Amino acid sequence: MIKPQSNRSGRIDLGLGYSSGTDFPSLIEAQNASFNDFYASGFQRLFTKINPVKDTMEKMWTLEFKDFRFGKSYRTVEEAIAKGLSYEVPVYAKVQLLNNKTGEIKEQEIFIADLPIMTEDGVFVFNGVRRVVTHQIVRAEGVLYEVDEKLPYRTLHKVRLMPGMGPWYEIDTNRHNVISMRVLPKRPKVLITELLRVFGWETDDEIRKLFADVDTDEENKYIEATLARDFTKSKEEAVISIYNKLRPDESVTIDSAEKYIKSNFFNVRKFNLGKIGRYQLNRKLGTSYDINNPDEVMLYPKDIILIVKRLIQTNNGVIPADDIDHLCNRRIRSVGEILERQLIAGIGRLEKNIKDKMSLYGQDAKVTPSMLVGTKPIAASIQSFFGANALSSFMDQTNILSELENKRKVTAGGPGGITKERATFSIREVHNSHYSKFDPVTSPESANIGVVTQLAMLARINEFGFLEAPYRRVLKVVKNNKAVLEGRILSEDLMSGKKTIAKADTTIDKALAEKISAVKEIKEVKVKSFISDEVVYFDAMDEEGFYISSATVGTDEQGNITDKLVPVRHKGDFVLEDVSAVDFVDVLAGQQAGLGMALVPFVSHNDAMRALTGANQQRQAVPLIKQESPLIGTGMEETVARQSSWGVFAEDDGEVYYVDGKKVSIKYKKLGLRDYDLISFYRSNDNTCFTQKPILNVGDTFKKGDAIVDGPTMINGELSLGINLKAALMFYEGYNYEDSVIISERIVRDDLLTxxxxxxxxxxxxxxxxxxxxxxxxxxxxxxxxxxxxxxxxxxxxxxxxxxxxxxxxxxxxxxxxxxxxxxxxxxxxxxxxxxxxxxxxxxxxxxxxxxxxxxxxxxxxxxxxxxxxxxxxxxxxxxxxxKVDFGDKIAGRHGDKNTIAAIRPIEDMPFTEDGEPVDIVLTPTFLKRMNMGQATEIHFGRYAKMLNEKLAFPIFEGENLEWLKQELAKQGKEMIQKVDLFDGRTGKMFPNKITVGIKYVLKLHHIADEKVHARSTGPYTAVSQQPLGGKAQMGGQRFGEMEVWALEAHSAPYALQEMLTIKSDDIKGRSAAYKAIIHGDKIENVNIPESFKVLIKELNALCLNLDLISNNSSREVEEVTNEEAK
The missing domain is CATH 2.40.50.150 (RNA polymerase II, Rpb2 subunit, wall domain)
Structure with missing residues (x-):
């Protein structure tokens, strides 16, 4: 039996031990690292694109941006929020201006812009509001080989060349095996052989020799077919042919034409692969250019040859085509890169403005750099990005989990991305390469499903923007070292010369380890596969070549794998393999999940759609006055709380020096006295109340890492979104039909869900x-x-x-x-x-x-x-x-179970157990039809946790350590009973059948009936139709549409219907008269003709139909309407 471990908050881990000892990296590292890179070098990189700036004639002035300097922030984060301003720093640059005629150099330090900077918790404060920049997943630069869908009768391929800056080029193969390239849109394609002649391979034989090693299919000779269509025989002819295709209406010399053609490929300012593009080409084409060398990130003629070679191999079936949705072909843009791309347009406008101003001054004019450099283009780009860009969003701040998840969100939309209307199923679906990189479950329940997703809990983004996941290395050979050998199992007989030291399958104990290490000629020892502590990160392309198994493989206490056959992932397939084939295992059993999913206990017992709903609903839970940490958790509650920015955790051992509601003073042993200011009644972005609460008293001592101050939705350093309630699964007079629930008055009286x-x-x-x-x-x-x-x-x-x-x-x-x-x-x-x-x-x-x-x-x-x-x-x-919680409020569990409060019963009327304790909430047992069995499992284990008076953790996908639980219950003379006798509180009689009763963790969601209920007496009307406005904010009315009219007609309520369509709507005279009649206590007179009927008359008149209005009682009103229409 595995002995359970406890975390700092006293929660006992009853998983099967696969996740023990895992230290979580920073959950917002991707945000911080990306912005820090932009802050350190990105701003300077932007100006290298225009340095130096010369006048249009390039004869008079040369201006160059030199060193950049960031000033101090004007204000603190708290001051920025309070005053509705931005948390930003000024950016200065040394600018040098050279007069080309006189050689005079003038240098000034000029203010460039105010740049909003990221806080430590990964957010920007812009105009007093906390904002987050969402990660964007885009197609990676480089080359992409895909099937050409235009040729259904034969599988041929095309390749896209996608640079970091510049147009995309496409090379394809037609049905006659001719390879050509599209250089400019809406212009004829250029034969690849013509292009090669321009690049220096002029003769047919030279071109054939380039591709002799790959163009080997006798039935399909691609280069021969292309040469047959190529009527040029020299470099000059090829230059003229290509130029006439690209610019048919212009005459030019051969040298100028050649220069123009080559500039489309080899001019860094027009076509630049970029660091990532060159990295991808190196990986796919086998080149070894230096990605950090700015001169080697351009395209070379050799690259085009290798691209065409691989295209021929792909057409011949030697190399498979790329999977467009595989994560080796998609990468993440984070805040730094997104901001840098946004500012490129501002830099371009700045360059144009400088050149325009240079042309205004003669060389004899007394010009200074400040006269040429204007800061408005950069400032406008920054304002536009943070204020209007689709990726810069108002931070979701309902609770601390929603904050964290908002910072880890990834979208395929935004500038340069796709729209939810155009997103295909292949984009939305879960791909095998997403394992441990994207949460396969968490996504919006809307048109954005699959377009917006979450990072997996241990995923990280490397310097190129590719997602990486961690794995533990599995070793089969160890060095001959006593400390390493102990506990290992020999996989074969260990020999020293002809002498056998130990037989295969022998477990190496301390004595045998000393004996083996004493034999100097033995350098390495082959052992049975075991899981080491070495953690390695791989991206989607790297891990394709390895056999990677789950963290749930059977192991002994020393980490030796005991299973013979284990499930592995290899090249996108999930298969069973012998244990000797395994190279790595997952670090955590549930590392493929995101934060929301990882907080759902027994999530493996739930249907995927219910797991999605449960993960999403936790972000909607409002902070409660009397929140509790869950009796049944997953162990991730502590991780989320510690990584939020709202809790305060001890930096060292020490004791509490002073405490009140606004400040905590801590006396550390090594760090001295530290003060922490506390926040009370802070309005979050979602109008919830955030308050920090000290949990220690003066004189209390603590250890490093202990919780000192709890933030919102936090108890003793653990995430606490809801309350533990005693629940019964039973029918109760129809009040809990479908998704309705009955709650006890105790919940309202004791403010449990307030x-x-x-x-x-x-x-x-x-x-x-x-x-x-x-x-x-x-x-x-x-x-x-x-x-x-x-x-x-x-x-x-x-x-x-x-x-x-x-x-x-x-x-x-x-x-x-x-x-x-x-x-x-x-x-x-x-x-x-x-x-x-x-x-x-x-x-x-x-x-x-x-x-x-x-x-x-x-x-x-x-x-x-x-x-x-x-x-x-x-x-x-x-x-x-x-x-306070009330009728109609929405409450939920963590398993996608959402309910509406239908009845609040007195405590004495609620069903009670044999010990006389009433239940708090009555749920319908028919929830099983929704396939979220984790809810029932939680209720059962919650009851056992209550019996033991312990908080338990069941990490996802690890299984449950039931042996320890049974032993502990047996020590207290209790059993693991699923159902108990329950009694009716009104009669005292026992219900005929035993009923499931246990502890359920309940959240109050941000859908409160009191905020939605609305009634209108009088209010504003629209100017066009004279009907009441809609919506609570406008003091509007309820829409009474066609179906509602039919309903009243069906119920034979003509007078109520007449009121709805006249004096309560657009009968202008009638509604004024009715209001006066009500005020004076008079009888309401007959209604008049509504405005909408007058519109109908006009529409019929437009169709040349003259309508005569006939009234049984009087013709006066009809005549009035007719006269009005006539006017």
Missing amino acids: SIHVREHTVQVRDTELGAETITADIPHVNDRILQKLDMQGIVRTGVKVKAGDILVGVVAPRGEKELTAEERLLRAIFGESASDVRDNSLRMPHGEEGIVIRSQILSADQGDKLQPGVLHEVKVWVADTK
């Missing part, structure tokens, strides 16, 4: 044409009860409870002046300005909202705060609202 939501309300005080707006508590025609909540300045007081319609900030604006009578002028001279001369522009609580004011802030232009033009002050008020 959450706090914080909203920010902002008003800008402007300088108008009629005068400046004013913040004041003296607001005309407002009830004194409402004004009591404002302070002297006119801003609502902190701690006050506010509801819909209450004033948060009192703002008045001057009205336009009008001509006054003599009496009015006299009264104004005596009593001062009249309050009625100002307009009420106050900020009020929106409809349907309430809460307690927790904070307010004033930003003023005269105090140096950056505000929009014309804005004098900006006032922000934060209101916190406590949401």
Whole structure:
């Protein structure tokens, strides 16, 4: 039996030990590393593309950008968020200007732009908002060999040459075996032999000799077929032929034509393979150019020959075509590279502006670099990228897991990517090369499914953008070293000369290891396959050549593999092989999963679609007031909490020196005294409440790595998204039909599923044409009860409870002046300005909202705060609202099980177990039809964890250590019983059948009924149709469409239907009259003709149909309508 281990939070790992001792790398390393590379060298790389900048004649001026320097940030992250500004640094460059006539050199340091920089937790603060740049997966630069779909009757191939910068070239083979290249779109193709003549191989024999080793198929001679179509016999003829195809309307000399043709391939500024393109060509074509040498990342004639050679081999079936969806042909662009590509356009505009300004000055003019270099193009590109680019997104911040997952998201969309409408099934599907690199399950449940995905938990991105996964090396030979030999099993007889030292299958103990190591002539010892501690990372192409097995292979305590046949992956296939063939094994049993999936216990018991839903729903869980860490977890809860930026963990051993709600002071043994400022009632991007809570008291000691402060959705250093509830699986009078559940009143009373939501309300005080707006508590025609909540300045007081319609900030604006009578002028001279001369522009609580004011802030232009033009002050008020769980709220488990609360029952009415303890939640047992059996498994094991009063971890795909669990329960005199007797709380009688009762982890999702419910009495109407607006935000009405009309007709409710279509909609006169009648308590008169009917009349008139309206009661109304139409 494997002895279970415990983590720092006391959770006992009941997996079968395959993941023990695994240290997780930084989960946001890809974001940080990419931006750090851009920060260190990317900005300088951008300017090397235009250095040096010369005037259009290249005779007068030469300007060169030299060293770059980053200044200090203007403000901290907290100040940027509070004031709605960006967390950025200024960028400066030394610019040198040379006067080519006089040789005079002028040098200046010039400000280039303000560059937003990434925080330690992988986010940007732009205009006061936390934003994340999503990874983008794109086709890798280099060459790609694929089947030509245009030739269905014969399998021929084409090759795409894709550079880092420049046009794509395509070389294909037609049905006559002629190989040609498309150089320019919509222009004739160029024969490959013509191109080779231009590059120096002029004669037919020279060209045949180049391909003699590959063009060996007697039935299909590709080079001979191409030469037969090539009517040029010399370099000059080939140059003229190609140029006439590319530019038929222009006359040029042979030298100029040759220069133009070669520039399309060998001019670095027009066609540049780039570092990754050269890396891919080296791997596929067997070349060995230096990828770090800027001079060797260009294309060479030799490359084109090798590309055509491989195309011929692919056509002959010697080499298989590339799989376009394989990860060796797709790579990741991260934030640094995406930002660098975005700024290329700005750099191009900057170069053009400099050249234009150079042409304005003569060589005798006194010109300085600052007169030529303008910073607006770069600044505009940066603003455009962070503000409008599809890859720069508002960070999902519902909880700390959603933050992390947002930073690890990968999309195939965005600039240069695909759209969800054009994404094919091959792009969306899970590919075998995705194993351990992409989460096969987590993806949106929408049109973006498969287009947007998540990185696997241990995947990393290498310097070329290719995804890599870690594996442990399996050794079969070890060096003759005593420490290494001990515990190994010999695979063959060990001989020293003719003497047998040990037989095959012998386990080497300490004595035998010493004996073997003493024999000097034995350098290496062959042993049975065992898993070493060496971890190696491979990308998708590298791992194709190895036999890689799962981490769940059977091993003994020394890591020796005990299975004879093991499942392996090799070249995309999953097969059984002898253990001697295995080269590597996975580091973790569940390393192919992403974070969301890795947090779902017993996920292997669930259908894939339910696993997807469960992984996604955890990101929607709102932080609770009384959250708990799950009794049944996977062990990843601690990893996620530690890698979030919200918890504080000890940097060294020490003790707590001071604690309060805003600050924790720690006295470390080696690092001295450190202060940590805590955040309370912070409004996240999704309006959830983030608060840090100290978990230690003054005088408490701790070890390095212990949790000191918990962040939101965190308990004792573990991710805690929900609450543990006692659940029963049974029918309960239909209240839990389908996806409905019954909960106990205890959950509401004890705030077990209560959450706090914080909203920010902002008003800008402007300088108008009629005068400046004013913040004041003296607001005309407002009830004194409402004004009591404002302070002297006119801003609502902190701690006050506010509801819909209450004033948060009192703002008045001057009205336009009008001509006054003599009496009015006299009264104004005596009593001062009249309050009625100002307009009420106050900020009020929106409809349907309430809460307690927790904070307010004033930003003023005269105090140096950056505000929009014309804005004098900006006032922000934060209101916190406590949401108790209620009918209609959406709650969920971790297995894709989502429920709506249908009934809240008194505690005494809930079913109870034999010990008298009532259950908290009643679920339907028919969930089994959705194939998420992990839910039932969790409830069973949750009950056993409750019996032992322990938190248990079951890492995914590892299996369960049931032996230890049975032993521990037996020690306490308990058994692993699945079902128990349950009693009805209302009658006290026992239910006839035993019922499954256990502990279920329940999350409250960000779909709260109180935020969605809406009712309209009166409100705005659309100007076009005169019908009520739609949506809660616009105080709109409910749409009453065709099917709703049919429903009321079917129920014989004509008067209700008439109201819906007239006075409650677009009967302008009728609705005004009805409102007055209700106010005065009068009877509502008959309805009038609605506007939509008048539109119908007009449409019929347009069809030359004259409509006569006939009324049984009176012709007056009909005549009015007819007269209106006539007008």
